[in-house]
Amino acid sequence: MSQTVKAVIARAKGAPVEVVDIVVPDPGPGEAVVKIQACGVCHTDLHYREGGINDDFPFLLGHEAAGIVESVGEGVTEVAPGDYVVLNWRAVCGQCRACAKGKPWYCFATHNAQQKMTLADGDPDAGKELSPALGIGAFAEKTLVAAGQCTKVDPAAEPETAGLLGCGVMAGLGAAINTGNVGRGDSVAVIGCGGVGMASIVGSLLSGAHTIIAVDRDQRKLDQATELGATHTILAGADVDVVEKIREITGGHGADCVIDAVGRPETFTQAFQARDLAGTAVLVGVPTPDMTWEVPLLEVFGHGGAVKSSWYGDCLPSRDFPMLIDLYLQGRLPLDAFVTEKIGIGDVEAAFEKMHHGDVLRSVVMVD
Structure with a gap:
Protein backbone atom coordinates (compact mmCIF):
# COMPACT_ATOMS: atom_id res chain seq x y z
CA MET A 1 0.00 0.00 0.00
CA CYS A 167 27.92 11.49 -3.66
CA GLY A 168 30.39 14.31 -2.95
CA VAL A 169 32.83 12.61 -0.59
CA MET A 170 32.95 9.49 -2.76
CA ALA A 171 33.45 11.62 -5.87
CA GLY A 172 36.45 13.35 -4.33
CA LEU A 173 38.01 10.29 -2.76
CA GLY A 174 37.55 8.35 -5.97
CA ALA A 175 38.98 11.13 -8.14
CA ALA A 176 42.28 10.64 -6.30
CA ILE A 177 42.22 6.91 -5.54
CA ASN A 178 40.43 5.47 -8.58
CA THR A 179 40.66 7.98 -11.45
CA GLY A 180 43.93 9.71 -10.64
CA ASN A 181 45.63 6.51 -9.46
CA VAL A 182 47.53 8.53 -6.86
CA GLY A 183 50.28 6.41 -5.33
CA ARG A 184 53.01 6.42 -2.73
CA GLY A 185 55.33 9.40 -2.98
CA ASP A 186 53.24 11.22 -5.61
CA SER A 187 52.62 14.93 -5.74
CA VAL A 188 49.01 16.07 -6.05
CA ALA A 189 47.37 19.46 -6.51
CA VAL A 190 43.66 19.94 -5.83
CA ILE A 191 41.99 23.02 -7.32
CA GLY A 192 38.87 23.95 -5.34
CA CYS A 193 38.44 23.00 -1.69
CA GLY A 194 34.74 22.48 -1.27
CA GLY A 195 33.45 19.09 -0.15
CA VAL A 196 34.66 17.24 -3.26
CA GLY A 197 38.07 18.92 -3.24
CA MET A 198 38.55 18.23 0.47
CA ALA A 199 37.72 14.59 -0.13
CA SER A 200 40.31 14.51 -2.93
CA ILE A 201 42.88 15.76 -0.44
CA VAL A 202 41.93 13.04 2.03
CA GLY A 203 41.99 10.43 -0.75
CA SER A 204 45.46 11.56 -1.79
CA LEU A 205 46.65 11.25 1.80
CA LEU A 206 45.17 7.75 2.07
CA SER A 207 46.96 6.78 -1.14
CA GLY A 208 50.36 7.80 0.22
CA ALA A 209 50.93 11.08 -1.63
CA HIS A 210 54.02 12.93 -0.38
CA THR A 211 53.09 16.44 -1.51
CA ILE A 212 49.45 17.59 -1.45
CA ILE A 213 48.76 21.14 -2.66
CA ALA A 214 45.40 22.76 -1.91
CA VAL A 215 44.27 25.67 -4.13
CA ASP A 216 41.32 27.91 -3.29
CA ARG A 217 40.27 31.56 -3.13
CA ASP A 218 39.07 31.27 0.48
CA GLN A 219 41.68 31.16 3.25
CA ARG A 220 39.19 29.44 5.56
CA LYS A 221 39.02 26.48 3.20
CA LEU A 222 42.78 26.34 2.88
CA ASP A 223 43.07 26.19 6.66
CA GLN A 224 40.63 23.25 6.68
CA ALA A 225 42.56 21.59 3.87
CA THR A 226 45.71 21.76 5.96
CA GLU A 227 43.93 20.08 8.84
CA LEU A 228 42.83 17.29 6.49
CA GLY A 229 46.28 16.59 5.07
CA ALA A 230 47.36 19.30 2.61
CA THR A 231 51.11 19.93 2.89
CA HIS A 232 51.02 23.21 0.92
CA THR A 233 48.35 25.80 0.12
CA ILE A 234 47.90 28.41 -2.62
CA LEU A 235 45.53 31.32 -2.08
CA ALA A 236 44.28 31.91 -5.62
CA GLY A 237 43.49 35.36 -6.95
CA ALA A 238 43.77 37.60 -9.98
CA ASP A 239 47.43 38.34 -9.25
CA VAL A 240 48.43 34.72 -8.52
CA ASP A 241 49.79 32.39 -11.20
CA VAL A 242 48.47 29.10 -9.84
CA VAL A 243 50.30 26.99 -12.42
CA GLU A 244 53.64 28.61 -11.62
CA LYS A 245 53.05 28.23 -7.87
CA ILE A 246 52.35 24.50 -8.27
CA ARG A 247 55.51 24.12 -10.32
CA GLU A 248 57.57 25.95 -7.70
CA ILE A 249 56.33 23.62 -4.97
CA THR A 250 57.09 20.53 -7.08
CA GLY A 251 60.66 21.42 -7.99
CA GLY A 252 59.73 23.11 -11.25
CA HIS A 253 58.15 19.98 -12.74
CA GLY A 254 54.45 20.15 -11.97
CA ALA A 255 52.36 17.67 -9.99
CA ASP A 256 51.95 14.00 -10.81
CA CYS A 257 48.19 14.46 -10.57
CA VAL A 258 46.12 17.66 -10.64
CA ILE A 259 42.45 17.39 -9.71
CA ASP A 260 40.00 20.10 -10.79
CA ALA A 261 37.17 20.04 -8.26
CA VAL A 262 35.67 23.29 -9.60
CA GLY A 263 34.72 22.32 -13.14
CA ARG A 264 35.34 25.48 -15.13
CA PRO A 265 37.37 25.92 -18.35
CA GLU A 266 39.92 28.16 -16.63
CA THR A 267 40.47 25.81 -13.70
CA PHE A 268 40.77 22.75 -15.93
CA THR A 269 43.29 24.63 -18.07
CA GLN A 270 45.27 25.20 -14.88
CA ALA A 271 45.03 21.50 -14.05
CA PHE A 272 46.19 20.54 -17.54
CA GLN A 273 49.15 22.94 -17.46
CA ALA A 274 50.21 22.34 -13.84
CA ARG A 275 50.83 18.60 -14.22
CA ASP A 276 54.24 17.07 -14.73
CA LEU A 277 55.21 15.56 -18.08
CA ALA A 278 53.20 12.34 -18.32
CA GLY A 279 51.15 13.54 -15.36
CA THR A 280 47.37 13.22 -15.01
CA ALA A 281 44.72 15.92 -15.06
CA VAL A 282 41.37 14.87 -13.54
CA LEU A 283 38.08 16.72 -13.97
CA VAL A 284 35.69 15.93 -11.13
CA GLY A 285 34.01 19.33 -10.71
CA VAL A 286 30.75 19.45 -12.69
CA PRO A 287 30.67 21.96 -15.56
CA THR A 288 27.49 23.55 -16.89
CA PRO A 289 26.18 22.53 -20.34
CA ASP A 290 27.30 25.78 -21.99
CA MET A 291 30.99 25.45 -21.04
CA THR A 292 33.64 24.50 -23.57
CA TRP A 293 37.37 23.80 -23.19
CA GLU A 294 39.88 24.76 -25.83
CA VAL A 295 43.56 23.85 -25.82
CA PRO A 296 46.14 23.72 -28.63
CA LEU A 297 46.30 20.14 -29.85
CA LEU A 298 50.09 20.29 -29.94
CA GLU A 299 50.07 20.81 -26.16
CA VAL A 300 48.06 17.62 -25.73
CA PHE A 301 50.47 15.74 -27.99
CA GLY A 302 53.61 17.19 -26.45
CA HIS A 303 52.67 16.90 -22.80
CA GLY A 304 51.84 13.21 -22.68
CA GLY A 305 50.15 11.67 -19.67
CA ALA A 306 46.39 11.55 -19.32
CA VAL A 307 43.39 13.85 -19.24
CA LYS A 308 40.48 12.16 -17.46
CA SER A 309 36.99 12.86 -16.28
CA SER A 310 35.90 11.27 -13.00
CA TRP A 311 32.24 10.33 -12.87
CA TYR A 312 31.25 9.57 -9.28
CA GLY A 313 34.91 8.97 -8.51
CA ASP A 314 34.81 5.92 -10.82
CA CYS A 315 33.49 4.07 -7.80
CA LEU A 316 31.81 0.72 -7.46
CA PRO A 317 29.51 1.25 -4.45
CA SER A 318 29.36 -2.43 -3.46
CA ARG A 319 33.17 -2.49 -3.30
CA ASP A 320 34.02 1.02 -2.11
CA PHE A 321 31.33 2.02 0.39
CA PRO A 322 31.85 -0.83 2.90
CA MET A 323 35.63 -0.48 2.64
CA LEU A 324 35.55 3.27 3.28
CA ILE A 325 33.14 2.88 6.19
CA ASP A 326 35.55 0.34 7.69
CA LEU A 327 38.41 2.83 7.33
CA TYR A 328 36.25 5.47 9.02
CA LEU A 329 35.42 3.18 11.95
CA GLN A 330 39.13 2.38 12.30
CA GLY A 331 39.88 6.10 12.64
CA ARG A 332 41.73 6.27 9.32
CA LEU A 333 39.17 8.28 7.31
Missing part, protein backbone atom coordinates in the same frame (compact mmCIF):
# COMPACT_ATOMS: atom_id res chain seq x y z
CA SER A 2 1.36 3.44 -0.92
CA GLN A 3 2.43 5.88 1.82
CA THR A 4 2.24 9.65 2.17
CA VAL A 5 5.38 11.26 3.63
CA LYS A 6 7.01 14.67 4.00
CA ALA A 7 9.64 15.66 1.45
CA VAL A 8 11.48 18.65 -0.04
CA ILE A 9 10.81 19.58 -3.65
CA ALA A 10 11.92 22.22 -6.14
CA ARG A 11 8.71 23.12 -7.96
CA ALA A 12 10.11 25.60 -10.47
CA LYS A 13 13.45 26.98 -11.64
CA GLY A 14 15.01 29.25 -9.03
CA ALA A 15 12.00 29.09 -6.71
CA PRO A 16 12.60 28.41 -3.00
CA VAL A 17 12.26 24.75 -2.09
CA GLU A 18 9.11 23.54 -0.33
CA VAL A 19 8.29 20.87 2.24
CA VAL A 20 5.26 19.01 0.88
CA ASP A 21 3.45 15.68 1.10
CA ILE A 22 4.40 13.08 -1.52
CA VAL A 23 3.13 9.59 -2.28
CA VAL A 24 5.64 6.72 -2.18
CA PRO A 25 4.32 3.54 -3.85
CA ASP A 26 4.99 0.04 -2.63
CA PRO A 27 8.17 -1.34 -4.19
CA GLY A 28 7.74 -3.22 -7.44
CA PRO A 29 10.10 -5.85 -8.87
CA GLY A 30 13.71 -4.88 -8.24
CA GLU A 31 12.77 -1.91 -6.04
CA ALA A 32 13.08 -0.95 -2.37
CA VAL A 33 11.53 1.61 -0.05
CA VAL A 34 14.07 3.14 2.33
CA LYS A 35 13.35 5.06 5.52
CA ILE A 36 15.78 7.96 5.37
CA GLN A 37 17.73 8.85 8.50
CA ALA A 38 20.10 11.54 7.18
CA CYS A 39 20.88 13.24 3.87
CA GLY A 40 23.65 15.70 2.98
CA VAL A 41 22.93 18.94 1.13
CA CYS A 42 25.04 18.78 -2.04
CA HIS A 43 25.76 21.38 -4.75
CA THR A 44 24.05 19.03 -7.20
CA ASP A 45 20.75 19.60 -5.39
CA LEU A 46 21.21 23.33 -5.90
CA HIS A 47 22.00 22.71 -9.58
CA TYR A 48 18.68 20.86 -9.88
CA ARG A 49 16.80 23.74 -8.26
CA GLU A 50 18.44 26.22 -10.62
CA GLY A 51 17.62 24.16 -13.71
CA GLY A 52 21.28 23.38 -14.31
CA ILE A 53 20.68 19.63 -14.81
CA ASN A 54 17.47 19.59 -16.83
CA ASP A 55 13.98 21.08 -16.68
CA ASP A 56 12.00 18.04 -15.46
CA PHE A 57 10.37 19.93 -12.59
CA PRO A 58 9.20 19.29 -9.94
CA PHE A 59 12.33 17.70 -8.51
CA LEU A 60 12.42 15.62 -5.34
CA LEU A 61 15.77 16.78 -3.96
CA GLY A 62 18.43 15.02 -1.87
CA HIS A 63 20.73 12.12 -2.72
CA GLU A 64 23.59 11.78 -0.15
CA ALA A 65 21.67 9.55 2.19
CA ALA A 66 21.74 6.70 4.66
CA GLY A 67 18.78 4.85 6.10
CA ILE A 68 17.00 1.57 6.77
CA VAL A 69 15.41 -0.63 4.12
CA GLU A 70 11.71 -0.83 4.97
CA SER A 71 10.41 -3.11 2.22
CA VAL A 72 11.55 -4.69 -1.02
CA GLY A 73 9.86 -5.83 -4.20
CA GLU A 74 9.79 -9.12 -6.02
CA GLY A 75 13.12 -10.62 -6.97
CA VAL A 76 15.26 -8.44 -4.71
CA THR A 77 18.19 -10.32 -3.20
CA GLU A 78 20.76 -7.55 -2.61
CA VAL A 79 19.07 -6.21 0.52
CA ALA A 80 16.31 -7.09 2.97
CA PRO A 81 14.07 -5.14 5.32
CA GLY A 82 16.07 -3.88 8.30
CA ASP A 83 19.36 -3.51 6.41
CA TYR A 84 21.31 -0.31 7.07
CA VAL A 85 22.30 1.17 3.71
CA VAL A 86 23.96 4.08 1.98
CA LEU A 87 22.15 5.08 -1.19
CA ASN A 88 24.00 5.41 -4.48
CA TRP A 89 23.01 6.68 -7.90
CA ARG A 90 24.73 3.94 -9.91
CA ALA A 91 22.85 0.66 -9.71
CA VAL A 92 24.95 -1.38 -12.14
CA CYS A 93 23.26 -3.68 -14.63
CA GLY A 94 25.84 -6.48 -14.70
CA GLN A 95 25.20 -7.12 -18.40
CA CYS A 96 26.38 -4.15 -20.48
CA ARG A 97 29.69 -3.92 -22.36
CA ALA A 98 31.51 -2.36 -19.40
CA CYS A 99 30.19 -4.88 -16.91
CA ALA A 100 31.05 -7.75 -19.26
CA LYS A 101 34.63 -6.45 -19.43
CA GLY A 102 34.91 -6.55 -15.64
CA LYS A 103 34.66 -2.76 -15.28
CA PRO A 104 31.22 -2.29 -13.67
CA TRP A 105 32.20 1.15 -12.32
CA TYR A 106 31.80 2.29 -15.95
CA CYS A 107 28.39 0.59 -16.32
CA PHE A 108 26.61 2.02 -19.38
CA ALA A 109 23.12 0.98 -18.24
CA THR A 110 22.76 2.07 -14.61
CA HIS A 111 19.14 2.24 -13.55
CA ASN A 112 16.69 3.65 -11.01
CA ALA A 113 13.24 2.69 -9.75
CA GLN A 114 10.68 2.25 -12.52
CA GLN A 115 7.72 3.56 -10.55
CA LYS A 116 7.29 7.27 -9.90
CA MET A 117 6.65 9.07 -6.65
CA THR A 118 4.00 11.78 -6.95
CA LEU A 119 2.65 14.88 -5.23
CA ALA A 120 -0.08 14.01 -2.74
CA ASP A 121 -3.75 14.99 -2.68
CA GLY A 122 -4.25 18.57 -1.54
CA ASP A 123 -1.24 19.85 -3.45
CA PRO A 124 -1.92 22.29 -6.31
CA ASP A 125 -0.20 19.78 -8.60
CA ALA A 126 -1.62 16.63 -6.96
CA GLY A 127 -0.75 13.47 -8.84
CA LYS A 128 2.14 15.03 -10.75
CA GLU A 129 5.16 12.77 -11.08
CA LEU A 130 8.36 13.80 -9.31
CA SER A 131 11.88 13.64 -10.73
CA PRO A 132 14.10 12.36 -7.91
CA ALA A 133 17.55 13.94 -7.80
CA LEU A 134 20.05 11.44 -9.27
CA GLY A 135 17.30 8.85 -9.13
CA ILE A 136 17.18 8.98 -5.32
CA GLY A 137 15.19 11.89 -3.84
CA ALA A 138 16.20 11.60 -0.19
CA PHE A 139 15.16 14.88 1.42
CA ALA A 140 12.20 12.79 2.45
CA GLU A 141 10.98 10.60 5.27
CA LYS A 142 10.98 7.66 2.82
CA THR A 143 11.96 7.19 -0.79
CA LEU A 144 11.66 4.57 -3.54
CA VAL A 145 14.83 3.42 -5.31
CA ALA A 146 16.14 0.50 -7.32
CA ALA A 147 17.39 -2.16 -4.92
CA GLY A 148 20.84 -1.91 -6.55
CA GLN A 149 21.03 1.67 -5.31
CA CYS A 150 21.18 0.36 -1.72
CA THR A 151 24.63 -0.58 -0.40
CA LYS A 152 24.83 -2.34 2.97
CA VAL A 153 27.42 -0.92 5.36
CA ASP A 154 28.35 -1.37 9.02
CA PRO A 155 25.53 0.15 11.14
CA ALA A 156 28.11 1.38 13.67
CA ALA A 157 28.63 4.40 11.39
CA GLU A 158 26.23 7.24 12.17
CA PRO A 159 23.88 8.05 9.24
CA GLU A 160 24.89 11.72 9.00
CA THR A 161 28.45 10.54 8.34
CA ALA A 162 27.84 7.39 6.31
CA GLY A 163 25.43 9.08 3.92
CA LEU A 164 28.09 11.48 2.66
CA LEU A 165 29.68 8.63 0.72
CA GLY A 166 26.58 8.69 -1.47
CA PRO A 334 37.97 11.56 8.92
CA LEU A 335 34.42 11.62 7.56
CA ASP A 336 33.16 13.51 10.62
CA ALA A 337 35.19 16.53 9.50
CA PHE A 338 32.88 16.97 6.52
CA VAL A 339 29.73 17.44 8.65
CA THR A 340 29.54 21.17 9.39
CA GLU A 341 26.00 21.20 10.80
CA LYS A 342 22.95 19.01 11.30
CA ILE A 343 19.63 20.58 10.27
CA GLY A 344 15.94 19.78 9.92
CA ILE A 345 14.03 18.95 6.77
CA GLY A 346 12.68 22.51 6.64
CA ASP A 347 16.13 24.11 6.61
CA VAL A 348 17.32 23.13 3.13
CA GLU A 349 16.83 26.56 1.59
CA ALA A 350 18.94 28.17 4.32
CA ALA A 351 21.59 25.49 3.76
CA PHE A 352 21.76 26.43 0.07
CA GLU A 353 22.48 30.02 1.08
CA LYS A 354 25.28 28.95 3.43
CA MET A 355 26.72 26.77 0.69
CA HIS A 356 26.65 29.71 -1.74
CA HIS A 357 28.71 31.80 0.68
CA GLY A 358 31.19 28.99 1.38
CA ASP A 359 30.23 28.75 5.05
CA VAL A 360 29.86 24.96 5.17
CA LEU A 361 31.42 21.76 3.86
CA ARG A 362 28.17 19.89 4.38
CA SER A 363 24.89 20.64 6.02
CA VAL A 364 23.16 17.33 6.77
CA VAL A 365 19.40 16.97 7.03
CA MET A 366 18.40 14.71 9.92
CA VAL A 367 15.08 13.04 9.18
CA ASP A 368 12.93 12.10 12.15
